[in-house]
Amino acid sequence: xxxxxxxxxxxxxxxxxxxxxxxxxxxxxxxxxxxxxxxxxxxxxxxxxxxxxxxxxxxxxxxxxxxxxxxxxxxxxxxxxxxxxxxxxxxxxxxxxxxxxxxxxxxxxxxxxxxxxxxxxxxxxxxxxxxxxxxxxxxxxxxxxxxxxxxxxxxxxxxxxxxxxxxxxxxxxxxxxxxxxxxxxxxxxxxxxxxxxxxxxxxxxxxxxxxxxxxxxxxxxxxxxxxxxxxxxxxxxxxxxxxxxxxxxxxxxxxxxxxxxxxxxxxxxxxxxxxxxxxxxxxxxxxxxxxxxxxxxxxxxxxxxxxxxxxxxxxxxxxxxxxxxxxxxxxxxxxxxxxxxxxxxxxxxxxxxxxxxxxxxxxxxxxxxxxxxxxxxxxxxxxxxxxxxxxxxxxxxxxxx
Amino acid sequence: xxxxxxxxxxxxxxxxxxxxxxxxxxxxxxxxxxxxxxxxxxxxxxxxxxxxxxxxxxxxxxxxxxxxxxxxxxxxxxxxxxxxxxxxxxxxxxxxxxxxxxxxxxxxxxxxxxxxxxxxxxxxxxxxxxxxxxxxxxxxxxxxxxxxxxxxxxxxxxxxxxxxxxxxxxxxxxxxxxxxxxxxxxxxxxxxxxxxxxxxxxxxxxxxxxxxxxxxxxxxxxxxxxxxxxxxxxxxxxxxxxxxxxxxxxxxxxxxxxxxxxxxxxxxxxxxxxxxxxxxxxxxxxxxxxxxxxxxxxxxxxxxxxxxxxxxxxxxxxxxxxxxxxxxxxxxxxxxxxxxxxxxxxxxxxxxxxxxxxxxxxxxxxxxxxxxxxxxxxxxxxxxxxxxxxxxxxxxxxxxxxxxxxxxxxxxxxxxxxxxxxxxxxxxxxxxxxxxxxxxxxxxxxxxxxxxxxxxxxxxxxx
Numbered sequence: 001x002x003x004x005x006x007x008x009x010x011x012x013x014x015x016x017x018x019x020x021x022x023x024x025x026x027x028x029x030x031x032x033x034x035x036x037x038x039x040x041x042x043x044x045x046x047x048x049x050x051x052x053x054x055x056x057x058x059x060x061x062x063x064x065x066x067x068x069x070x071x072x073x074x075x076x077x078x079x080x081x082x083x084x085x086x087x088x089x090x091x092x093x094x095x096x097x098x099x100x101x102x103x104x105x106x107x108x109x110x111x112x113x114x115x116x117x118x119x120x121x122x123x124x125x126x127x128x129x130x131x132x133x134x135x136x137x138x139x140x141x142x143x144x145x146x147x148x149x150x151x152x153x154x155x156x157x158x159x160x161x162x163x164x165x166x167x168x169x170x171x172x173x174x175x176x177x178x179x180x181x182x183x184x185x186x187x188x189x190x191x192x193x194x195x196x197x198x199x200x201x202x203x204x205x206x207x208x209x210x211x212x213x214x215x216x217x218x219x220x221x222x223x224x225x226x227x228x229x230x231x232x233x234x235x236x237x238x239x240x241x242x243x244x245x246x247x248x249x250x251x252x253x254x255x256x257x258x259x260x261x262x263x264x265x266x267x268x269x270x271x272x273x274x275x276x277x278x279x280x281x282x283x284x285x286x287x288x289x290x291x292x293x294x295x296x297x298x299x300x301x302x303x304x305x306x307x308x309x310x311x312x313x314x315x316x317x318x319x320x321x322x323x324x325x326x327x328x329x330x331x332x333x334x335x336x337x338x339x340x341x342x343x344x345x346x347x348x349x350x351x352x353x354x355x356x357x358x359x360x361x362x363x364x365x366x367x368x369x370x371x372x373x374x375x376x377x378x379x380x381x382x383x384x385x386x387x388x389x390x391x392x393x394x395x396x397x398x399x400x401x
Numbered sequence: 402x403x404x405x406x407x408x409x410x411x412x413x414x415x416x417x418x419x420x421x422x423x424x425x426x427x428x429x430x431x432x433x434x435x436x437x438x439x440x441x442x443x444x445x446x447x448x449x450x451x452x453x454x455x456x457x458x459x460x461x462x463x464x465x466x467x468x469x470x471x472x473x474x475x476x477x478x479x480x481x482x483x484x485x486x487x488x489x490x491x492x493x494x495x496x497x498x499x500x501x502x503x504x505x506x507x508x509x510x511x512x513x514x515x516x517x518x519x520x521x522x523x524x525x526x527x528x529x530x531x532x533x534x535x536x537x538x539x540x541x542x543x544x545x546x547x548x549x550x551x552x553x554x555x556x557x558x559x560x561x562x563x564x565x566x567x568x569x570x571x572x573x574x575x576x577x578x579x580x581x582x583x584x585x586x587x588x589x590x591x592x593x594x595x596x597x598x599x600x601x602x603x604x605x606x607x608x609x610x611x612x613x614x615x616x617x618x619x620x621x622x623x624x625x626x627x628x629x630x631x632x633x634x635x636x637x638x639x640x641x642x643x644x645x646x647x648x649x650x651x652x653x654x655x656x657x658x659x660x661x662x663x664x665x666x667x668x669x670x671x672x673x674x675x676x677x678x679x680x681x682x683x684x685x686x687x688x689x690x691x692x693x694x695x696x697x698x699x700x701x702x703x704x705x706x707x708x709x710x711x712x713x714x715x716x717x718x719x720x721x722x723x724x725x726x727x728x729x730x731x732x733x734x735x736x737x738x739x740x741x742x743x744x745x746x747x748x749x750x751x752x753x754x755x756x757x758x759x760x761x762x763x764x765x766x767x768x769x770x771x772x773x774x775x776x777x778x779x780x781x782x783x784x785x786x787x788x789x790x791x792x793x794x795x796x797x798x799x800x801x802x803x804x805x806x807x808x809x810x811x812x813x814x815x816x817x818x819x820x821x822x823x824x825x826x827x828x829x830x831x832x833x834x835x836x837x838x839x840x841x842x843x844x845x846x847x848x849x850x851x852x853x854x855x856x857x858x859x860x861x862x863x864x
Contacts, residue, residue, distance in 0.1 A: 378841075
């Protein structure tokens with residue numbers, strides 16, 4: 001529908017009778033999350049993820065999901081092709097020695113496959129989720145810095161989207177070796193493999209972008225509430241104000257839980273695969289580089305991977321940081337304004353842990369950063385013990401890094 | 402000043418009236434209490450009586466086949482299977498009502514169970530003897546751990562069977578108080594999940610046993626010591642018996658019987674923990690479903706006190722079940738941990754044949770899958786018990802009362818979960834820490850690993 005819509009616009013533009021003057025309203029953002037994420041989701045749809053119709057509609061009421069739309073079948077086709085590709089990868093790996101490095105394509109394919117399946121599920125829940133989101137957003141106090149959210153989302157998006165420089169992309173870039181183990185080389189098959197690689201790599205980067213986006217959207221809502229609280233806490237406010245802020249906080253938390261139920265699988269896949277690829281890349285960094293071009297490329301991609309993983313973690317854990325902020329603010333309430341509602345609010349804040357989770361196994365908070373760093377260090381030390389230098393530079397191992 | 406004594410007299414009269422009223426009230430209250438006690442007693446008696454009075458030959462109706470959503474009914478068939486394998490010798494597990502349950506030392510089931518325990522003990526002794534006569538390593542103690550844990554579980558199960566009738570009666574009283582299921586589908590769900598878990602688990606374990614037999618036959622023909630292939634097979638699978646005694650057919654059959662039963666019991670302990678967890682989680686779910694229906698509405702304080710008492714009852718039930726089965730949970734978790742480590746360590750070896758490779762990877766995946774299933778199902782009890790808090794948070798200001806406050810504080814501060822002998826609580830965090838532990842031990846064990854001694858013909862074989 002997006003393409004159709006733009007086609008209509010193009011026709012309208014070309015036809016001088018129909019030409020409508022663009023008003024200022026068309027170019028103004030209303031600051032809603034739905035509007036902010038629209039471009040990101042449109043790009044995702046080009047790469048077969050998130051088959052929801054009506055993403056660029058002016059309000060979230062235009063969103064819908066249907067099993068009969070071409071987007072849905074496009075995604076299903078993508079899933080099928082990825083599964084076939086996974087089959088080829090397994091076939092290839094099974095014919096060589098099994099170790100941490102050789103399973104790389106399998107890990108890569110499996111994580112993408114699970115993630116795209118999760119995205120398909122998420123697309124089904126997306127319209128309901130966005131409506132709930134809009135309802136909560138509607139209750140929030142006015143936007144003070146309207147462009148803030150939009151600008152951050154788009155900047156992150158443009159920074160990260162050209163995922164070409166990813167280690168895995170380069171790894172797959174040269175050839176789709178797993179196909180040619182089974183079939184003789186042919187040109188069209190090569191192109192097919194290439195397309196598949198681009199889609200897969202995009203999907204892999206997109207997981208992280210999507211999570212950052214969710215993290216920003218949710219923490220921004222909490223931040224808006226915090227800003228309003230900060231202005232009011234020092235004065236004795238009426239009880240109704242506290243009821244309002246408590247219920248508002250509660251509805252944001254409910255939204256976070258709902259988003260978590262829908263997206264926690266993607267979170268687990270993203271963190272798991274990032275951990276694996278960081279370990280792998282660090283292990284490869286011990287090798288001697290054949291040329292300085294290789295070295296530059298390699299360190300660049302490693303930095304990119306590290307910074308992307310850190311960014312996901314920081315943006316998502318911002319939710320937890322922001323959710324704990326009101327607790328500090330409530331301590332400043334003066335005696336005259338200390339109602340039973342404030343007491344209840346403070347009690348709830350003290351005992352709840354608000355954060356997105358990885359399938360409920362771990363909460364994404366800032367503490368996780370150190371835990372993950374520790375894990376990477378431990379595994380790295382052990383993996384180094386078993387490391388042999390020449391292996392990762394072997395041509396038959398089809399590895400360009 | 403005249404009206405003062407008048408007032409005094411009136412006041413005195415009033416006082417006596419009040420005293421009389423108090424007395425009347427008191428006696429009425431006593432009577433009411435007695436009555437309610439008696440009706441309760443009668444009610445309980447009736448309930449015990451009724452199921453016994455059921456006529457023997459009556460045409461079964463549709464109701465007889467419909468599930469009433471009780472745990473007792475859901476686990477009936479599962480326990481029958483266990484009884485067939487010499488565990489849980491309780492009478493009346495398939496009865497309609499838990500009051501039909503009974504345990505007696507003189508029943509044939511108990512004798513069978515005791516006999517099997519004795520036979521397992523003998524087998525355990527033989528394994529111990531064999532292992533102690535060889536150099537001890539992480540790998541070679543495997544038969545002792547396997548048979549030892551089976552023996553332990555058998556004894557715990559016998560002890561559990563003694564408590565089972567009371568536990569089920571308590572379970573029944575808790576279930577009766579809970580908000581009732583609305584549809585037949587909701588009643589049927591828990592029983593269905595339990596049977597499916599049991600069915601799938603048993604099928605997979607059966608498949609594993611068949612594969613292990615195939616690989617053992619393969620192996621036996623590889624290191625054939627005698628001309629007879631059947632004898633070779635038994636010499637291989639029951640090496641602990643024939644280490645002491647010379648080969649004879651009855652001993653071989655006994656060994657085979659012991660193997661099949663041990664394998665079943667080893668699997669069954671995980672199934673049992675899962676079963677109890679599913680039951681407890683579904684009771685919390687029943688309560689949560691009711692709370693969800695009234696989420697965000699203005700409810701009377703009595704509603705909340707009722708729900709709080711129901712929640713408390715389930716918590717007590719959870720604790721009672723935990724006390725009864727925590728040893729089984731502990732054995733199951735530590736066993737899984739040990740066996741996963743051993744199997745992962747073995748995966749480094751080169752496989753002698755395809756049959757071995759198939760069996761090996763199947764059993765490894767089955768083991769990991771089963772461990773994951775046990776952990777997740779048992780963590781669901783904790784998850785469901787925490788979910789209640791989410792609904793309590795949405796109570797509107799108008800109906801926020803001390804009862805709700807007390808309820809939510811209790812939910813916050815209590816940890817409701819099954820445990821492994823109180824050493825650890827079974828929560829979702831445990832899954833990650835167990836995975837971390839396995840990886841760490843594995844990395845250490847790999848350092849001491851030598852390839853060739855695992856598939857050697859003199860090596861003890863089992864599982």
